[in-house]
Amino acid sequence: MSDGRRVGATEAFVLANTALIAPPHVPEIRLHLADEAHELWHLTEEQLQEKGLPPPFWAFAWAGGQGLSRYVLDNPHIVHGKRVLDFAAGSGLVGIAAAQAGARSVLCADIDPFCGPAVALNAAENAVDVGFTGDDVVGTDDGWEVVLAGDVFYDRAFADLLIPWFTGLAGRGASVLVGDPGRAYLPKARLTQLAEYQVPVTRALEDADVKRTRVWRYT
Numbered sequence: 001m002s003d004g005r006r007v008g009a010t011e012a013f014v015l016a017n018t019a020l021i022a023p024p025h026v027p028e029i030r031l032h033l034a035d036e037a038h039e040l041w042h043l044t045e046e047q048l049q050e051k052g053l054p055p056p057f058w059a060f061a062w063a064g065g066q067g068l069s070r071y072v073l074d075n076p077h078i079v080h081g082k083r084v085l086d087f088a089a090g091s092g093l094v095g096i097a098a099a100q101a102g103a104r105s106v107l108c109a110d111i112d113p114f115c116g117p118a119v120a121l122n123a124a125e126n127a128v129d130v131g132f133t134g135d136d137v138v139g140t141d142d143g144w145e146v147v148l149a150g151d152v153f154y155d156r157a158f159a160d161l162l163i164p165w166f167t168g169l170a171g172r173g174a175s176v177l178v179g180d181p182g183r184a185y186l187p188k189a190r191l192t193q194l195a196e197y198q199v200p201v202t203r204a205l206e207d208a209d210v211k212r213t214r215v216w217r218y219t
């Protein structure tokens with residue numbers, strides 16, 4: 001941090017365990033992300049658990065988020081002048097892209113306590129203003145005009161919660177857009193494809209170098 005303000009313990013953890021990296025599919029955005037030079041990268045799930053740390057989703061730019069961010073930046077009318085929710089924000093990548101594309105307001109939501117500081121640091125790095133909530137917003141409706149969800153259909157129980165919520169939001173007229181690299185619980189029957197990308201990813205996470213990633217409109 002160059003402004004000399006006191007950093008909290010979680011913010012300090014984010015800074016100590018990440019490097020500033022541009023996600024390959026969204027090179028105009030720089031994020032504090034895990035890399036091989038830092039310990040966090042090398043910790044197994046068991047070692048994280050022993051340290052009382054949740055899996056650091058916030059420290060990676062997931063394929064779904066990269067694809068959705070690319071789509072928002074290349075199609076700014078989707079969010080321009082609108083109130084946007086970046087649901088399951090992680091690093092805040094998608095919300096930052098929405099802010100760059102001219103959203104009226106952006107709220108990033110994620111229940112991982114590391115995400116608030118990570119999103120704040122990443123938003124500051126990209127000189128955009130985004131809000132954050134650590135509340136569980138699933139099932140709620142604050143009148144968002146656009147709901148963006150990058151890489152959320154990786155877990156059955158989570159998908160079971162999201163499907164009725166997204167259906168309700170889309171049904172009352174919100175634009176609900178999903179970025180997804182073929183996760184197991186993607187509800188394809190409810191989706192219309194908007195774009196397809198080949199997104200470079202981290203082999204250690206995905207067991208692949210590139211993931212075919214699609215952006216969908218939830219209907």
Ligand SMILES: C[S@@+](CC[C@H](N)C(=O)[O-])C[C@H]1O[C@@H](n2cnc3c(N)ncnc32)[C@H](O)[C@@H]1O
Binds near residue numbers: 057066
């Ligand atoms: C695979 S990551 C995707 C992060 C980001 N959207 C991206 O694409 O890079 C999934 C995220 O969902 C978040 N998550 C899980 N359950 C959630 C809930 N009930 N509300 C908000 N976020 C949640 C996790 O904390 C994690 O940050």
